[in-house]
Amino acid sequence: MDLVRAIEDNAxxxxxxxxxxxxxxxxxxxxxxxxxxxxxxxYHNAIVGASDVRAVAESLAVLKKHGVPGCWxxxxxxxIDPAAxxxxxxxSGGPEPGMAVRIADMVAPPAVPGxxxxxxxxxxxxxxxxxxxxxxxxxxEREARWVASVYQKLGYGxxxxxxxxxxxxxxxxxxxxxxxAGVAGVYFVMTVPEMRRRGIGAAITYGALRAVDAEYAVLGxxxxxxxxxxxxxxxxxxxxxxYEWTTTG
Numbered sequence: 738m739d740l741v742r743a744i745e746d747n748a749x750x751x752x753x754x755x756x757x758x759x760x761x762x763x764x765x766x767x768x769x770x771x772x773x774x775x776x777x778x779x780y781h782n783a784i785v786g787a788s789d790v791r792a793v794a795e796s797l798a799v800l801k802k803h804g805v806p807g808c809w810x811x812x813x814x815x816x817i818d819p820a821a822x823x824x825x826x827x828x829s830g831g832p833e834p835g836m837a838v839r840i841a842d843m844v845a846p847p848a849v850p851g852x853x854x855x856x857x858x859x860x861x862x863x864x865x866x867x868x869x870x871x872x873x874x875x876x877x878e879r880e881a882r883w884v885a886s887v888y889q890k891l892g893y894g895x896x897x898x899x900x901x902x903x904x905x906x907x908x909x910x911x912x913x914x915x916x917x918a919g920v921a922g923v924y925f926v927m928t929v930p931e932m933r934r935r936g937i938g939a940a941i942t943y944g945a946l947r948a949v950d951a952e953y954a955v956l957g958x959x960x961x962x963x964x965x966x967x968x969x970x971x972x973x974x975x976x977x978x979x980y981e982w983t984t985t986g
Contacts (some may be wrong), residue, residue, distance in 0.1 A: 741975045744835035744955045745812040746918035749785035756781060758887035762799060768792055773799045778880050779806035779981050786815060793821045800982055809980040822980040830979035833957040836971040840946050840954050843970045846939035854944040857899035863889055866901050869908045874927040902941040912941045914949055921949045923956040939965050
C-alpha cells in the first residue's frame with residue numbers, strides 16, 4: 738500500500754465530508770479539490786488538492802466570498818510552490834507529520850486503571866463527546882460545537898467511529914476513527930488537561946484501532962502527540978504543510 742497517499746487521501750476524504758455536512762461549497766476537479774464555507778474553523782475550510790497555481794487565487798476568492806478563514810493542506814502530492822501561497826497572504830501554520838502503522842504491529846501501551854472506552858451511538862453520547870472535546874482541543878468549545886454538529890448529520894455508523902474515554906465514570910478523553918482510502922484515520926484524540934500525562938491518549942488510540950477491520954492506521958500528529966504515537970509504533974512517512982488565511986489578514 739502507498740501509505741503516503743493513504744495518509745493524504747484519508748484526511749482529504751474526512752475534511753471534504755465534514756465540510757459538505759456543514760454546508761460548504763465543494764470543488765473536486767482537475768485544478769483543485771476543496772470544501773469552503775461550511776465551518777467557522779480555518780482548518781476545516783480546507784484546500785486538499787491542487788494541480789495548478791490558479792487554484793491559489795481562486796481559493797482565496799471563495800474564502801472571501803464566504804467570509805471564513807481557511808487552510809491549505811499541502812502534502813507530497815500537491816505540486817504548488819509555497820511561495821505562491823505566502824505571496825497571496827497565506828501564513829505558514831507549520832508542519833503536520835503524517836504517520837502510519839500496521840495495526841497488528843502496534844505496541845500495547847500500559848493499562849490505565851479505571852479507564853473504559855465506549856463508542857458514541859446516539860445524540861446523548863455525542864453531547865458528552867462534544868463537552869469533553871471542548872475542554873482542551875483546538876479552539877475549544879467553538880470547535881467542538883461545530884464538529885459535533887456535523888457528526889450528528891453524518892451519523893454514527895461506519896465510516897465514522899467516535900469514542901469517549903471514561904476514567905472511574907467521568908468522561909476525560911475523546912477520539913474519532915474515520916475509515917477511508919483503505920485505512921483507519923485517527924482524529925480528535927484529546928485528554929482533558931487535568932488528566933494528561935497518565936497514558937490515556939495512548940490507551941484510547943490503541944483501543945479504538947484494535948476494534949477496526951483495517952490493516953493500517955494513519956494520522957496527522959501535533960508536535961505534542963508525536964512521541965505518544967511513536968511509542969505505539971507509528972512512524973512518520975510524510976509531512977503535510979499547513980498554510981492559513983484569516984478573515985482579518
